Amino acid sequence: MASDMLIxxxxxxxxxxxxxxxxxxxxxYPVEDHPGILVKVLLSASAQRRVMPAKRLLRQLFPSLAYRFLFREYACYLRAKIAQSDDSGPLPISELRGLVQTDLGLGMIVENVCDRDGNPGPTLRRLLASGAFDARHLELLNNFVRRIYTLHIRANDLNPGNIVLGHRGGVEQFVLIDGLGDSHLIPVRSWARWMNTRSLNRRFAALTNPGRLVWDVGTREFRLPQSREGTAL
Incomplete structure (x- = not known):
């Protein structure tokens, strides 16, 4: 596999x-000759924006704290893989392929979610903003939502820029590509399903993009506004 070669x-x-x-x-970063993967690397302390002085000092004293995102995202990924069990097909989150040393520091190899032509898949934000989002996309989005709840995915940054439409194994689907794991020091939302469900309800409700989507917390589904349902559905 490509990731095996990079290691x-x-x-x-x-x-x-x-x-x-x-x-x-x-x-x-993209990786030359490996279009199916990307590498995430931590920015240097001087390049990071909006880092509180106290946090900057803590990271200087305890450098491993800077890599909490690795533990957080891999813990979420592992839980999802275990929860998936007999469910076939890829997860509704991007696949993590391992770690690699780079000349910018430790890098995390992640799946590059692409369209059928191998180009980066469009984000939900782009689809909504362009007016291209239709009934087919709505069905795919609600399938994504169901799987996020079923697999108890902990999403700390569930925004339309982090949800990408791609083709994986010939199947078109939405994928959460970033913002995985519990960002709290004590990961209670990862431990308690009801707390995570409440958090997901709130985050999906905030995803509606005024005028383009409507969130029904009772059914945990999105629908198109009534003004569009007659033509789109």
Whole structure:
């Protein structure tokens, strides 16, 4: 597999490359000759934005704290894999492929969720903003929602920019690509299903993108606004 090859190619050369995404704490890089994967790396302390001085000091004293996201995301991924058990097909979250040393530090190898042509899949935000979101997408989105609840996925950043439409194994589906795991020091939402369910209810309700989606907490499903249902459904 591509990730197996990367593990022996140390360090992976990323310096000088342009990341395809850049957050407050991490950057995401493509890997030449391996289009099916991406590498997430932690930004240097000087490059990180909006880091409180107290947190910056803690990370200087305890460098391993900077990599809490690795433990958090892998714990969520492992729980989902175990919960999946007999359920076939890929998870509704991006697959994690392991770790690799890079010239920018430790990197996490993740699945690159692409469309049928191998291009990066569109985000839910893009589909909604462009007006391309239709009844077919609605069905796929609600299937994604059901699987998130069923597998008790802990999502701490469930926003439309982190939900991508891709083709995986010939199946079109929405995938949560970031914001996995419990961000709290004591991960009670990962332990208590009812607490996580309440959190998911709140986060999905905030995902409605005014005027484009309606969230029904009773059925835990999205629907299109009435003004669009007659033409879209």
């Amino acid at each position: 022996v190619e140390k360090p992976l050369q990323l310096k000088g490359q342009q990341p395809i995404a850049h957050g407050n704490r991490r950057a995401i």
